[in-house]
Amino acid sequence: MTSSPVSPTPDAARTAPEPQLVRTAAALRALPRRSGVRAVVMTMGALHEGHAALVRAARERVGPQGQVVVTVFVNPLQFGAGEDLDRYPRTLDEDVLLATRAGADAVFAPSVDEVYPGGEPQVRVSAGPMGTVLEGASRPGHFDGVLTVVAKLLHLTAPDLAFFGEKDAQQLAVIRRMAADLNFPVEVVGVPTVREADGLARSSRNRYLSGPERRTALALSAALFAARDRLTAEEALRARAASAGHPVQDRSAALAALGEDRAAADAHAVAYAASGPPHGPSVARAAAGAVLEDAAHLDPPLHLDYLALIDPRDFTEVPDDYEGEAILAVAAKVGTTRLIDNIRLVFTAGAAPYPAAAQGRHGGPQGKSAPAPVSGTTRKSRKSTPPQGPLGANR
Numbered sequence: 001m002t003s004s005p006v007s008p009t010p011d012a013a014r015t016a017p018e019p020q021l022v023r024t025a026a027a028l029r030a031l032p033r034r035s036g037v038r039a040v041v042m043t044m045g046a047l048h049e050g051h052a053a054l055v056r057a058a059r060e061r062v063g064p065q066g067q068v069v070v071t072v073f074v075n076p077l078q079f080g081a082g083e084d085l086d087r088y089p090r091t092l093d094e095d096v097l098l099a100t101r102a103g104a105d106a107v108f109a110p111s112v113d114e115v116y117p118g119g120e121p122q123v124r125v126s127a128g129p130m131g132t133v134l135e136g137a138s139r140p141g142h143f144d145g146v147l148t149v150v151a152k153l154l155h156l157t158a159p160d161l162a163f164f165g166e167k168d169a170q171q172l173a174v175i176r177r178m179a180a181d182l183n184f185p186v187e188v189v190g191v192p193t194v195r196e197a198d199g200l201a202r203s204s205r206n207r208y209l210s211g212p213e214r215r216t217a218l219a220l221s222a223a224l225f226a227a228r229d230r231l232t233a234e235e236a237l238r239a240r241a242a243s244a245g246h247p248v249q250d251r252s253a254a255l256a257a258l259g260e261d262r263a264a265a266d267a268h269a270v271a272y273a274a275s276g277p278p279h280g281p282s283v284a285r286a287a288a289g290a291v292l293e294d295a296a297h298l299d300p301p302l303h304l305d306y307l308a309l310i311d312p313r314d315f316t317e318v319p320d321d322y323e324g325e326a327i328l329a330v331a332a333k334v335g336t337t338r339l340i341d342n343i344r345l346v347f348t349a350g351a352a353p354y355p356a357a358a359q360g361r362h363g364g365p366q367g368k369s370a371p372a373p374v375s376g377t378t379r380k381s382r383k384s385t386p387p388q389g390p391l392g393a394n395r
C-alpha cells in the first residue's frame with residue numbers, strides 16, 4: 001500500500017488512526033474498513049473551507065466509529081477543450097492536512113492512469129436531459145464526465161454516504177439522479193454553500209482572481225442576495241396588505257401618521273404586492289439581473305453566462321406563477337475565471353387579496369381583481385404535470 005502518514009493536529013477532536021494518503025485502487029481496497037459506516041467526500045483538490053465543511057459534515061454523520069474518505073482527483077473527462085485542466089491548482093500536501101484537520105481518515109489521490117488505465121473510457125455515464133442545460137450547455141459533456149468519475153469513485157471507495165456541496169447545485173442534482181436511476185447503494189447528502197465573509201462562495205477557482213477581479217466577482221453572490229432580499233421585502237408587503245385588509249381603519253390611520261408622500265408610496269407598494277398574479281419569480285430575476293448588469297460595466301467587467309431561476313427537480317426555468325422551492329443560479333466569467341453560484345428561494349402566493357376599498361386614490365391597481373389566496377407550500381408548482389421518467393413514473 002502506498003501511504004504516508006500525516007500527523008493529526010490537536011484540533012482533530014477524536015481519537016483516530018493516523019490519516020493515510022492512498023494512491024492506488026489496490027491500496028484503497030486494502031484500507032481496513034471500520035465497523036461503522038463509511039462516507040466519501042469527492043474533490044478535485046486545492047481544498048478550502050467549503051471542502052472542510054463537507055468533511056466535517058461527513059465526520060459528524062458517521063461518528064467516531066465511522067470512516068471518512070476524501071478523494072482528490074482532477075478528472076480530465078469533465079474538462080472541455082480550452083478549459084483550465086492544465087492550470088487547475090494542485091496542492092496535495094496542504095489538502096491532506098486540511099482534510100485531516102476536518103476529520104478525514106484517508107485521502108485517496110489516484111493518478112490519471114490509475115483511474116483510467118486504458119485511457120479514456122469507452123463506456124460512460126450519460127447525465128441525460130438535466131445534464132444538457134445551464135452548466136451542461138456551457139460545458140458540453142461536462143456532466144457525463146462528472147458522473148462517469150463519480151460512478152467510478154463510488155465503486156472504488158464503496159461508501160454508505162457521499163457528501164457533495166450545494167454550491168454545485170446541478171452537479172448535486174445529476175448525482176442524486178444517477179444514484180436513484182441506476183440503483184447506487186449510497187445515500188447522497190447535500191451540504192450548504194460556505195461563503196467568504198463578504199458573500200463570495202468559496203471555490204478553488206477563486207485563487208485565480210486578482211484583487212480587482214475578486215471585487216467584480218462579488219456581483220455573483222450580491223445578485224443572488226438582492227433577489228432574496230427583494231422577495232423578503234415583497235413578502236413583508238404582502239403580509240401587511242393581508243393584515244390591513246381586515247382593520248382597514250387602523251391601516252388608514254397608520255398611513256396618515258406616516259405623512260402623505262410616504263403614505264402614498266406605502267399604499268402603492270402594499271397594493272402592488274397584494275395585487276395581480278404572484279410575480280415573485282420576475283421580481284427575483286429582475287433584482288438579480290440589475291446587479292449583474294451593473295457589474296458588466298465594472299473594471300474588469302463581469303461577463304454573464306446565465307442567470308436562471310429553475311425548478312430543482314428538473315432544472316427547467318420556472319414560470320412566473322410558480323410556487324414552491326426554486327434555485328436561482330448564476331454563472332459568469334471575470335477575466336479568464338469562470339465562477340458559479342446559486343441560492344435557494346421559496347415562492348408562496350401567501351397573501352389574501354388586497355381589499356378594493358383600501359386601494360384608495362394612491363394608484364393601487366384599481367378595478368383589477370386580486371387573485372384568490374393560494375395556500376403556499378414548499379413543493380407546490382403550477383406546472384401542469386410533474387416531470388416524468390422514461391418509464392412513466394413520477395420522480
Ligand SMILES: Nc1ncnc2c1ncn2[C@@H]1O[C@H](COP(=O)(O)OP(=O)(O)OP(=O)(O)O)[C@@H](O)[C@H]1O
Pocket residue numbers: 042043044045049050051053054163164165166167168191192193194195201202203204205206
Ligand atoms: N463553497 C462551498 N461550499 C460547499 N461545498 C463546496 C464549496 N465549494 C466546493 N464545494 C463542494 O466540494 C466538492 C468538491 O468540489 P471542487 O473540488 O470542484 O471544489 P470547487 O471549489 O467547487 O472547485 P471549482 O470551483 O474549481 O470547481 C463538491 O461537492 C463541491 O460542491
Ligand SMILES: CC(C)(CO)[C@@H](O)C(=O)[O-]
Pocket residue numbers: 042043044073075078146149150168171
Ligand atoms: C464531484 C467531482 C469530484 C468529480 O470530479 C468534481 O466535479 C467536484 O469536485 O465537484
Ligand code: BAL
Pocket residue numbers: 078168171
Ligand atoms: N466543482 C465542479 C467541478 C468542475 O468545475 O469541473
